Amino acid sequence: MRTETAERTHQVFDNTRADVADLKLEIQAFDWQHCFRDSSVEDNTFKRKVQELEIKYVPVKSVCVGKTEPIWMSFKAMKAVKHRHKVYRKYKDHSHPACRNADRQASVAVRNSRRHFERMLSLNIKEDNRKKL
DSSP: OOOSOOOEEEEEEOGGGOOHHHHHHHHHHSOHHHHHHSOOTTOOHHHHHHHHHHHHHSOEEEEEESOOSOTTOOHHHHHHHHHHHHHHHHHOOTTSHHHHHHHHHHHHHHHHHHHHHHHHHHHTTTTOOOSOO
16 A cells, blocks of 8 residues: 655746846847858757757746545546546536436545545554654
């Protein structure tokens, strides 16, 4: 039974907070004629320059990637919730019998999954006394 979440983050550029004014000034001030005079088509001069400017003027933010479901949710419960969303997208009516059936099945699956997780946690409390979940 897993009781820890594995959050994975990676860095991406936050283009909405870029310093566009200074970026434009530096692009205009750069001597592009001299830069491309002696370069061939395969040369990555332009790409390197754009990447340098991006690193200089665009801030970086951390983005979480990975699983977003709770640690207590089983595969069966997750599948039932996804099915409930799929059925609702199809009918767009909560009172439709298929939507009500899918909702009921998802609720039962989530409830059973949480119960099973808590039961296994309580049975395993002597050996596995972790402070956090």
